[in-house]
């Protein structure tokens with residue numbers, strides 16, 4: 241059989257086996273192998289390595305889309321020197337995704353602008369890369385969704401939807417106080433996920449203030465009891481990064497003025 245026919249058959253079978261990356265790379269892989277005079281085993285190893293890598297990249301890209309992160313933020317972009325109060329060792333440990341495998345929760349405390357959302361997104365991405373499904377939501381978004389589901393008589397389905405991902409990230413809890421119905425809905429969500437899946441929460445309120453956030457000390461205590469049972473806390477104390485950026489911009493403007501004068 242001619243080389244051309246064999247090539248066509250190989251491409252066809254690779255496609256049927258869904259080894260789609262190798263199909264597009266076949267010619268260059270073949271010519272690289274011919275030039276470098278590699279063994280059959282090396283060639284096969286290289287081919288499978290590329291396909292595995294490509295499949296992993298595709299899986300991560302899809303899982304990141306499903307996670308609904310509001311923007312791209314990574315741990316590499318986080319300036320730990322600017323925020324020395326952040327426990328870098330704990331962040332590294334959390335980025336392995338082991339806490340998700342154990343069903344532990346993560347609470348990120350700190351004032352506005354110190355990088356809570358940045359770290360939540362970055363850790364969420366790391367957890368996706370470690371192979372766990374993640375969903376990112378805001379406290380107001382998730383409560384609006386649960387309240388609507390309750391009105392529409394489909395609360396159970398909605399709770400099931402939010403219980404599914406291995407890690408549920410709830411951003412910006414406490415910026416707006418809850419109505420009493422919201423506090424009960426939130427309790428149901430936390431109870432549903434308790435010891436089944438991890439929750440990561442970012443908040444500007446210390447736990448002592450959660451009673452006023454939820455408008456009900458008893459519900460707040462019940463929620464905290466479940467959240468804190470198996471949990472890691474990261475507390476960020478420091479200056480707002482947004483403010484630092486603004487100050488820097490201000491300084492730059494000043495120096496421009498100086499040069500113009």
Ligand code: ADP
Pocket residue numbers: 313317318319320322323350351352353354355356357358359442481482
């Ligand atoms: P928070 O959620 O605590 O209010 P954000 O995470 O939204 O703060 O941070 C505000 C902005 O500053 C974001 O664009 C974020 O990427 C950036 N930022 C905050 N802290 C850092 C940091 N230590 N290094 C790099 N960028 C940071």
Ligand code: MG
Pocket residue numbers: 356357358411412442
């Ligand atoms: Mg935030």
